[in-house]
Amino acid sequence: MADDNAPLLEVANLRVSFPTRNGVTEAVRGVSFTLGREKLGIVGESGSGKSMTGRSILRLVPPPGRVTADRLAFRGEDLLTASPRRMRAIRGSGIAMVMQDPKYSLNPVMTVGHQIAEAYRVHSRAGAAEAKRRALEMLEAVRIRDPERVYDRYPHEVSGGMGQRIMIAMMLIPDPALLIADEPTSALDVTVQMQVLAILDDLCSQRGMGMVFVSHDLNLVASFCDRILIMYAGRVVESCRASELHAARHPYTRGLLDSLPRLDVPQGDLPVLTRDPAWLTDGAGGGVEG
């Protein structure tokens, strides 16, 4: 089924809409991109549709949301028409997802080690001993100092930073080809955030994994990712190489960058973003090639 020559992920004209009392609200309005073995950042403010874009790839948009696309393919395989059974296989072993708060994603009545081992067994049919060995390896890979001890802990007994590392270990143990990370470090302290990002960075470069990194933090995405899509009101208004974000041209991107307070120079009042109604309709409409 999988075609090794196809790009990791192809998205064309992705739309997510929610029926509401006052008609249909479109959260994502025609997003297109192609992803190779790289780190792609999706940045935007709340309500820009960045999280919905990430979720719709795994068909995790909550009902009654509707996802349509001209093409939504993982290694050439169409995700929109895949059976629920096939989707379950893809989630985990093909595409994994890490969300913002580990507390809600981990089962509170199961030890973390058991959960990681379980995640491995679901996709590999390995024995219990083998799964435990792999889980311990994985905990070590996310730089948990004493994996044996952490293995037997319950989620409430670990800190936020460690919880997020455990979550990453659980998601990455089936060796997925693509990771979707939705604000994976926003709930963490800055130093812990950097350490978690370093882990993700290493896993990407060592395993050749692709990553979609959804975040509101421009500076972080600019320093961490290879390429960036900037979303506004459900559309991609600009895309650029991460290293060239400071040279962004779209007034929305410029406005966001300017409104960030800076450490290096004294500032008075910060420039305030004035939203142009034209941003809702103009722009690239998402036609971005990798």
Added chain:
Amino acid sequence: MSARADSPPLGWRGWLTTDTPRSRAQARLGRAWAGWTGFRRNRLAVAGLLIVVALVVVAALAPLLAPYHPYAQDLGNRLQPPSAAHWLGTDAFGRDILSRLIFGARLTLMIVALVAATAPLAGLVIGTVAGYLGGWVDTVLMRITDIALAFPKLILALAFVAALGPGIENAVIAIAITSWPPYARIARAETLTVRRADFISAARLQGASSLRIILGHIMPLCVASLIVRTTLDMAGVILTAAGLGFLGLGAQPPLPEWGAMIASGRQYVLEQWWVAAMPGLAIFIVSLGFNLLGDGLRDVLDPKGD
């Protein structure tokens, strides 16, 4: 989010649904309207509301609606099946069952109103005070609640009625006294979820007294779930009142209380089924109405929906 498909409605509807109300009254009415719009979409809840409204109308207009006097006996016409003259038949004294049911609606409504006005209120006060103040106040009030909860409800009501003497007022008191503890528990649980909220801290930082915080900030958030619970409990209250009436400890003859009517019909239940079945049906419909209404209110009033 992005563009909406339609433009805002105009006229009085626009006035009610606007996001920029210009007075306190408009803001409040707009909120009520939004609730009604949500409620209206639940068909069963609307049916429940109609049943309850019908009960109120029937009770209010009983002398106009009832074809006979509820106490008028006609021993020549006793235990008649439903007919054109007596739509729901007659009872052992030849009284028109329909008329008795219509007047009985007043008693049912009175029981419901009295219980609804006392038990939830007592529960609200006890629960919010215990939950907000915490410490020994909480311990004392909640142990009292636990003790009250541990008594079997009907038995306690029976004991009260036995002590105070049978009669509908005493039945109401007995029901109210035995039904407040669950309300206190709900109110306390709701209070515990909001007492650490920032908006309560903010009120404390303005110098608000505990009384002001409980009355103005906490109670409004507990009221919604109590209204829902009260509505859902009303079916039980009607049944308990009917049960007391059935046992001869509630309304006394010749009062046309529905439970007492079933009790008096039970000896004819095989031959003249309508004598017991008609009041039974009335209790069933009204209880169902309150339950449906409660379900609908739960969807509308749930504060987590904001």
Added chain:
Amino acid sequence: MANTAMIDIQDLRVAFGQGSDRVLAVDGVSLSVAEGESFGLVGESGSGKSTVLRAVSGLNDEWTGRIAVAGTDQTARRPKGFFKLCQMVFQDPYGSLHPRHTVDRILAEPIAIHGLRDADTRIDRVLRDVGLGPSFRFRYPHQLSGGQRQRVAIARALVLEPRVLLLDEPTSALDVSVQAEILNLLRRLRAEHGLTMVLVTHNLAVVANLCDRLAVMNRGRLVEEMTVDDLRHGAARQPYTLQLLRASQGYDRAAAESFRDYA
């Protein structure tokens, strides 16, 4: 601007829990904020920075040490007059406004509590002060955006015309464009009303934008105090502060490797 201390804290200790679960959240913190000054309190989660603020505000009464505001020593229970002097703005604008109260009611309440007159003029004035027109007066919180809610929360704090404003992460729940608006608003209000501000945040850039001086906290202790100018020039002395500075400058693989825990 006088040089007297508006807030003076000496050897503040705050402990949570009992017996073996007892945790010292704030461990001997001393600091002083001059009248009219804007002071930043920076640290990561669990550093005790918010706990210090809550002790000053009167929300937390389990502390020892000395807290003086406007020259008056404070005890666990505050007199009503204290709240006219010192107000607080919370982090989450979605949790700090009562969901069933209109903006009007939210702003009228402190006026009623303190028995002040001219409620209408005060409410109109404070709404205009925070950049919301009278059209917002009768709205419910759910009819407002996050930034508008935070403006209402600021208006609520200002309606009593306090001299001290305590800010607990006032912008961290907001989008960056809205954060800029709120920071500008706070700067303007500080200048217009001569407010003394204490800003608790984890974001060094926000402190650099709004404050004159800052203190860095870690694990309940004060690591170091410095001016914002020193911060800009990277003139921090403590390794913990330097690490915090480095971490807030974006992702850097090599820097991440060097991070360690400071006890």
